[in-house]
Amino acid sequence: MSTVVHLSGPGRPGTDLKELLSRTALGDREAFGRLYDAVAGPVLGLVRRVLRDPAQSEEVAQEVMLEVWRTCARYRPERGEVLAWVLTIAHRRAVDRVRAAQAAADRDRRAAAASHTPAFDEVAEQVEGRLEREQVRRCLKGLTELQRESITLAYYRGYTYPQVAELLGTPLGTVKTRMRDALIRLRDCLGVGA
Structure with missing residues (x-):
């Protein structure tokens, strides 16, 4: 046909x-x-x-x-x-x-x-990386739920602040404030210089 x-x-x-x-x-x-x-x-x-x-x-x-x-x-x-x-x-x-x-x-x-050439002390670098990740996880647990969710969405999943606000159903200003506070708390917890 x-x-x-x-x-x-x-x-x-x-x-x-x-x-x-x-x-x-x-x-x-x-x-x-x-x-x-x-x-x-x-x-x-x-x-x-x-x-x-x-x-x-x-x-x-x-x-x-x-x-x-x-x-x-x-x-x-x-x-x-x-x-x-x-x-x-x-x-x-x-x-x-x-x-x-x-x-x-x-x-x-x-x-x-x-072309990959292993670093001089690759094992030491891997251990150090694991310890740093554990410290970040511990510090993230010290944040409020909204702060932790906001940081996770923005920094680990790549969402913009407006997208984070929309996903969490929270005003953009609130998300920005919580993110700023969370970053300050993380900096202090991780012992990073100001």
Whole structure:
């Protein structure tokens, strides 16, 4: 069963995607514009599901549409619908981008592992780090619940003060005051110079 997507607008009769693609293959920019309008949404949706990064998804979707423009003469109607052909291109591009990112991350990891030289006294540093973490935990326990939650959300989870206020259902001014007081108490507890 063949699905034909019809586009219509003021003064335009319905046009199917195959016709738009064949006109695009002849260099018809208006046909490509209408084809773009018809398939760009599904292309971006598919790419975004694969990449999950909005900025990269938009970039790859644009690359896909450029590839459609350049290669539309290669489309063969007997092999499938236009939208399926375009989405196949989109899926391949998105997967290629994921693979390239993974390969780069793997190369970086290998380079970092190869260049890692252990510190002179790595065991002593690890013990010192554990002791410092324990001291911070002990000092955090000395804070009020609101102070502890605010510090945890802001410094350990990366939320901004307005986001912390919203998450805790507390006025922004109150959160800022509690955070300032908490930081002073932590500084004193940890013995950090003023």
